[in-house]
Amino acid sequence: MSFLDQLNPQQREAVETTEGPVLILAGAGSGKTRVITYRIAYLIEHKGIMPESILAMTFTNKAAAEMGERVEKLVGGLSIAKPIISTFHSFCVRVLRRDIEAMRIPSATPGKPPIGHTKNFVIYDESDQQAVVKSVMKRLGLDDKQLTPRTVLGRISWAKNHMLDPQELYLQSADPKTEKIAHLYEEYRKELRKANALDFDDLLLEAVRLLKSAAQVRDYYNRRFQYLLIDEYQDTNRPQYELMRMLAGDRHNVCAVGDEDQSIYSWRGADIRNILEFEQDFPEAKIIRLEQNYRSTQNILQAASAVVANNIRRKGKNLWTARQGGTKIGYYEAPDGENEALFAADHIAKYLREATERGETPRAAVLYRTNSQSRLFEEAMRRYGLKYHVVGGFSFYERSEIKDLISYLKVIQNPDDTISLLRVINTPTRGIGKGTIDTLEGLALETGLSLWGAIGEAIRRQLLPQRALLSLKNFQQLIEDARAMLAGSFAKQLEENVARAPSPANAGSVAEAIDHIEAESSSNGQPEDATAFDPNEFGNFSFDFGASDSSAGVPPATEEDETNRPPDPQIGSVPDSFPTPAVNTADLLKFLIDRTNYIKLLEEEDTPEAFSRIENLRELVNAAMDSRDRAETLDQFLDHAALVADADDYDARAQITLMSLHAAKGLEFPLIFLSGLEEGLFPHSRTMLVPEDIEEERRLCYVGMTRAMDQLILTRAVYRRRYGTDLPEASVPSRFLEEVPAPLLEELGTRRAHVGTTTRVGTGAFARPGVRSPGAYESESPHYSYEDEDQSTSWHAGDATRSQPRAPKPTAPARPYNSIENIAEFFASRGKKFTVPKTPVAEPTGKRGFRPGQKVRHPKYGEGTVYQREGEGEEAKITVQFPRFGLKKLVEKYAQLESA
DNA sequence: CCCTGGTCCCAACTT
DNA sequence: GGGACCAGGG
Numbered sequence: 001m002s003f004l005d006q007l008n009p010q011q012r013e014a015v016e017t018t019e020g021p022v023l024i025l026a027g028a029g030s031g032k033t034r035v036i037t038y039r040i041a042y043l044i045e046h047k048g049i050m051p052e053s054i055l056a057m058t059f060t061n062k063a064a065a066e067m068g069e070r071v072e073k074l075v076g077g078l079s080i081a082k083p084i085i086s087t088f089h090s091f092c093v094r095v096l097r098r099d100i101e102a103m104r105i106p107s108a109t110p111g112k113p114p115i116g117h118t119k120n121f122v123i124y125d126e127s128d129q130q131a132v133v134k135s136v137m138k139r140l141g142l143d144d145k146q147l148t149p150r151t152v153l154g155r156i157s158w159a160k161n162h163m164l165d166p167q168e169l170y171l172q173s174a175d176p177k178t179e180k181i182a183h184l185y186e187e188y189r190k191e192l193r194k195a196n197a198l199d200f201d202d203l204l205l206e207a208v209r210l211l212k213s214a215a216q217v218r219d220y221y222n223r224r225f226q227y228l229l230i231d232e233y234q235d236t237n238r239p240q241y242e243l244m245r246m247l248a249g250d251r252h253n254v255c256a257v258g259d260e261d262q263s264i265y266s267w268r269g270a271d272i273r274n275i276l277e278f279e280q281d282f283p284e285a286k287i288i289r290l291e292q293n294y295r296s297t298q299n300i301l302q303a304a305s306a307v308v309a310n311n312i313r314r315k316g317k318n319l320w321t322a323r324q325g326g327t328k329i330g331y332y333e334a335p336d337g338e339n340e341a342l343f344a345a346d347h348i349a350k351y352l353r354e355a356t357e358r359g360e361t362p363r364a365a366v367l368y369r370t371n372s373q374s375r376l377f378e379e380a381m382r383r384y385g386l387k388y389h390v391v392g393g394f395s396f397y398e399r400s401e402i403k404d405l406i407s408y409l410k411v412i413q414n415p416d417d418t419i420s421l422l423r424v425i426n427t428p429t430r431g432i433g434k435g436t437i438d439t440l441e442g443l444a445l446e447t448g449l450s451l452w453g454a455i456g457e458a459i460r461r462q463l464l465p466q467r468a469l470l471s472l473k474n475f476q477q478l479i480e481d482a483r484a485m486l487a488g489s490f491a492k493q494l495e496e497n498v499a500r501a502p503s504p505a506n507a508g509s510v511a512e513a514i515d516h517i518e519a520e521s522s523s524n525g526q527p528e529d530a531t532a533f534d535p536n537e538f539g540n541f542s543f544d545f546g547a548s549d550s551s552a553g554v555p556p557a558t559e560e561d562e563t564n565r566p567p568d569p570q571i572g573s574v575p576d577s578f579p580t581p582a583v584n585t586a587d588l589l590k591f592l593i594d595r596t597n598y599i600k601l602l603e604e605e606d607t608p609e610a611f612s613r614i615e616n617l618r619e620l621v622n623a624a625m626d627s628r629d630r631a632e633t634l635d636q637f638l639d640h641a642a643l644v645a646d647a648d649d650y651d652a653r654a655q656i657t658l659m660s661l662h663a664a665k666g667l668e669f670p671l672i673f674l675s676g677l678e679e680g681l682f683p684h685s686r687t688m689l690v691p692e693d694i695e696e697e698r699r700l701c702y703v704g705m706t707r708a709m710d711q712l713i714l715t716r717a718v719y720r721r722r723y724g725t726d727l728p729e730a731s732v733p734s735r736f737l738e739e740v741p742a743p744l745l746e747e748l749g750t751r752r753a754h755v756g757t758t759t760r761v762g763t764g765a766f767a768r769p770g771v772r773s774p775g776a777y778e779s780e781s782p783h784y785s786y787e788d789e790d791q792s793t794s795w796h797a798g799d800a801t802r803s804q805p806r807a808p809k810p811t812a813p814a815r816p817y818n819s820i821e822n823i824a825e826f827f828a829s830r831g832k833k834f835t836v837p838k839t840p841v842a843e844p845t846g847k848r849g850f851r852p853g854q855k856v857r858h859p860k861y862g863e864g865t866v867y868q869r870e871g872e873g874e875e876a877k878i879t880v881q882f883p884r885f886g887l888k889k890l891v892e893k894y895a896q897l898e899s900a
Numbered sequence: 901c902c903c904t905g906g907t908c909c910c911a912a913c914t915t
Numbered sequence: 916g917g918g919a920c921c922a923g924g925g
Contacts, residue, residue, distance in 0.1 A: 059915070089915050126914095200915055268914065370912055372916085392914085426901095433901045467901095643915070662913045684912060700913085723911075723916070 003038060003074060007031075014255075014288045015039045018047060018227070021248075021282035023275070024257040027319040028304070028706035029295030029668065032257055036229055037067055039255065040083050041074035043227055051075075054083035055247065056229040061087055061643070062650055063231060063666055084225070088240055089200065092207035093639050095221070096121070096198070100206065102214040117196055117206070120635060122410045123642040124192065124199045127403075128419045129153055136187045139445075147180065155181045156188060160201040161237045161269025194450060195417050204239035211246040222249040232665075233258030233278075237269035245281075252282060260315055261308050264662060264700045266692075272313065293319045293706075295668050297326025299744050300712050304705035307739040311695045328746035330713035331737070336728055337373075337676075337717045341380035343749060344673045344715065348656060349384050351671055351711075364671040365657045367664050367704045369682040373675065374658050381656065389654035391663045397641050401598075401613040402620055406641055408592050409585070412482045413634055415452035418444075422451070428601050431471040439464060452479075478595055482588060486634065585637045586624035593617065661704045672708035674701075677716040677734035701736045713748065714740070856899055 004012055011031055014024045015038045026032035036056065043049040058064045068085045084091075097119055104116035124132070133149040133156075155178070159169045166189065170182035192199065198206060211218045228247055230236065233256035236244070248254045256278060263272045279285050293301055301321050308314070334340035348364045355362035366377050371393050381388040396402060404427050407420035415421065426432040443463065444454035455476055458464055464472070593599050599617060602610040627637045650657065650667065657669070676682050682701070687693035705712055714737065719728035 061915095087915070203915085264913075265915095267912080372911070375916085429902070431901070435901080660913065686912065 003041065007034075007038065008292060010288055010290050010292075011035050011038075014290070015042050017286055017288070018043055019253060021252045021278075021285040022255045023233075023278045023285055023287050024255065024290065025287065025315065025317065026257055026259055026290045027293060027317055028259065028262065028703070029293040029321075030290035030319070031292075031294055032231075032259075032290070033063075033067060033070065033666075035290070036231060036255075036257060037070040037074060039229070040067075040071050044075050044083070049227060051081045051083045053224060053226045054229070055091075055225040055227070056083060056085045056231065057088050057091060058085070058231040059087060059235060060666075061090070063087075064090075067231075087643070088243070089203050089643055090639070092203040092243070093123070093643065095207050095210065096203065097635065097639075099210060099214070099217045099220075102217050103206075103210055117193070117198065120196070120414050122195070122197045122414050122417045122420070123203070123639065124195075124197045124419065125642060126153075126200075128197070129188075129199050131419045131422070132188055132191050133184065136184055136191060140184070140187070142180065142184070147177065152181055152184050156185045157201055158269065159185060160205055161239065163205070163238050163242070191418075195419065196414050197417060197419070201239075204237075204243065208239050208242045208246060211243070218246060218249075221247060222251075226251065226253060228254045230254065230256045231258075232262075234260050234263035234272060234275045235265040235268075235270040236274050237265075237271055239269075241271070241274050252284070254282070260313075261311070261317075261699055262665065262703050264665065264696060264703060266696055276313075276315065289317060291317055291319050293321040295709050296321060296706060297323045297710060299326040299328055300705065300708050303329050303712070303740045303744045304702050306741050306744075307705065307736055308698060308702040310739055311698055313692070313695060327711045329740060329744050330711065330748045331745050332713065332715045332747070332749040334715060334717050334749075336719045337376045337721060338380070340675060340715050340717045341376040342383070344377060344675065344713075345380040345384040345386060347713065347748075348381075348671070348673075349386060352386075352655060355670070360670075362655055362671075363657075363669050364655065364673070365659065365664065365667070365669040365707065366673040366675060367659060367661050367707070368675045369661060369684055369700075370676075371660055377658050377675075381658075386656055387654075388656040388658055389651050391650045391657060391659035395644070395649075396616070396619070397644065399613075399616055401602075401616055405589060405592060405598070405617065405620060406638070408482075408596075409588065409634065409638060411452075411479060412486065412588065413638065415479060415483075416450040418451045425475060428596055428598060430475060431467065432475065433468075436464060436468045436472070478592075481595075482591060485588060485591065584628050585632075585634050586621055586628050588634070589621050589624050593621075661700050664707050665703055668707055668709055670708075670710045672704070672712050673715060674704045674712065675715045676720075677714050677737050678720065678731035679734055680731070681720070682734055682736070698736065698739075 004015065007015060008031075011034065014022065014035045018039070024032070024035060026035065040054055040056065043054055044051050056064075056067060058067065064085045064087055068082070071083060071085070086094075096117075100117050100121065101119055104114040104118075106114050130149050130153060133152050137147075137149060137152070159165075164172075166182050166186035169185060170179060173179045173182055192202070211221065225247055228244065230244055235258070244254060244256075256275070258275045260272060260275050263270060263275070266272065279287065296304075298321055301319055305319060332340070332343050334343055344366055348366075351364060352362045368374065368377070374390055374393060378388065378390065397406065404424060407423040410417050410420040411424060422437070425437065440451060440454045440458060443449070443458055444451050447454065447457060449457060455472055459469060459473055459476065462469065599614055602614050624637060627640065632640075650659070650663070661674075680688070683694055683697035687697050716731065716733055716737070718731060720731050721728045
């Protein structure tokens, strides 16, 4: 068949080995996505496998969407049923929304509802989690200075990713701190259970627990999914691994695709052993290596391979490319971060122009280690009048006004969601202050009610001053009215559907009527199209088996499974908040905005920020209308909001993309800028003490370099500001630079290579007063100009002022490493062993304490002399005499002191 | 109870 | 550059 001819022998083998476990070790750019999509197409077209029995799991919605589109192109007209291509998290949410109640256990007290999460659980994001930890710590009287909620949450997440429950964490804790954390973990879990909430980690964990504990549920999914594909297998963590094992059942039709050199998520619990030990897990496994790279030039591939070859923990492979030679790897050393960014902007501007002239579609990306680096690049792009796209950073759903409204929706869906309730109870202010809330929280604790329950109780028993009670009543009424809207539309639909002749066997059964509604709402009046997917649907592309379960137009295989569905404890009783059928989330939002005066109050503020917030809220209503058009329920809308990831807003059409190295995984660009190659930044200072962590940084570097198709440029700033206003600090070139073979490198920027005529700046929408013309770059100076506070007011676009490279900063190292020769020399002089030179940017402070009499340097106060020292280790405080600022007492751990 | 402004402390990657 | 927290005035 035609499409198989487009594959090389290894790829073809990977596609055609459909039965039994297969591990595809796919090097960067070796056509991994092609293999996965062709394999799916092959299963459907050649093997006659039903599409809906194929399940492919990816890490991001972006990857899932791309795969779905490509499969669709290959097998388009064949069937209305689609393979299920979904992220791990979305998949688990769907499984849990369907079957989580199979894990409920009967309450010990008769008459009380069963214990455990219900279908209308809410998903807690990181800020919700923080709030829970904080409130628990406050309740237990724990000092949040010594043990920050952040740390606690990090450790809880770590435990979850390694599938340890609080008892297990407690048992293996070796210090009082970990014991405390284990205790907090236990309390944290209780709070989430009380709120009927799950955090991100729980989505995976609970799905695994469900499949392990409920045999009939597991059977259902095992029958349903016969072919399993796992993308980015090197980044799976323990729960994901277990999920894979559960879903693989006895059939072992698992196809795992990955590259151990691209494992970059160990901090999220990814266990590289999963891929290294696949053959032990499945002794009958077939291993296929894809080693031809179709993406990059030989130079790029060689450079990247040379870097990653320094890692010890890897299988090793020989990537090769037919694209001989190529442009050398560029290297530019900028005096500081601003210039680094301006250089990139200048180079990209030139590239865009030239590529367009050649008739190509230019695409360039700037990659960085930390998202905060994006600011400088954004400013530079704006100065050059270049349109760019930023992936990550602050997402739409993290904006406060959006979170407010989403929290309202969550409370409406599930009033026991205490965290969301606390967020909205006085937003906008309605006279429910701290005092009132404290009373309510006390009442909740005392009665065992949720906060929402406590509100009702306080009103009933008149436990608060009249004024507070009145405010509370208003709030309670608002939520109840909104819930009535949901319930109202639910009841109405139920009525209609029962009346409208359901199938004879189902007559009169509430449960069946509900199923009928589900079918109705999911097919949205187009029964034939019930399983169709919308390529633009973000969040859970083509993941629609939840809908097809009960809808018409589903292949017969699922029908017999229906009878095996675990009994649903909630069906039959009146649902507290049932997965809501076709309720109009947009109308609900409009109702909320209207009743809370939210927009009106913003209008009265009459500031640009307020109007931008109003715009955002309109956007949210639009999103809700789209959701309504897809016939989604309220919880589907909320799942969407919870599960869209930063990486998902990558737009393949953008000419310039700025993003973190992590977000770049899986993408490719003709031109790549890899920025901030400095010790302490990349590799990041938090990784520099642990060899395994350094290896992960190196893999990250490898991922970044292998994104480049034609040209790769590495950059570094000699001085970098770590915080907005502090003095810049001298940097040391990243060790990864040393690992690039010198003959492959070419230094850029010291010659007048970028003289151009197109550097129009300060025009158009982004024109700003005081912005320096990049025309200055055409000066003799190899450096870009600074935006100097002292002079900026006199600068105008087009001003002929020439740039002056700024004199070395006071923190200059004795000898700046500002040329490639210097760097080579620097590294050569140290042989293989890398040691931090005299004025390091990231010398770990507090490793050995500073002693009285010692000279130190502080980023803000400059040089000083240690006067006295109190305490040791974490709590050590030192008093320093600064000539200009006098005596300062500093916590050594935080003060960022360097020896001077 | 609410709002404001000042101060302090912190800043990795993400589903 | 900004979020969290607090003090103090309305």
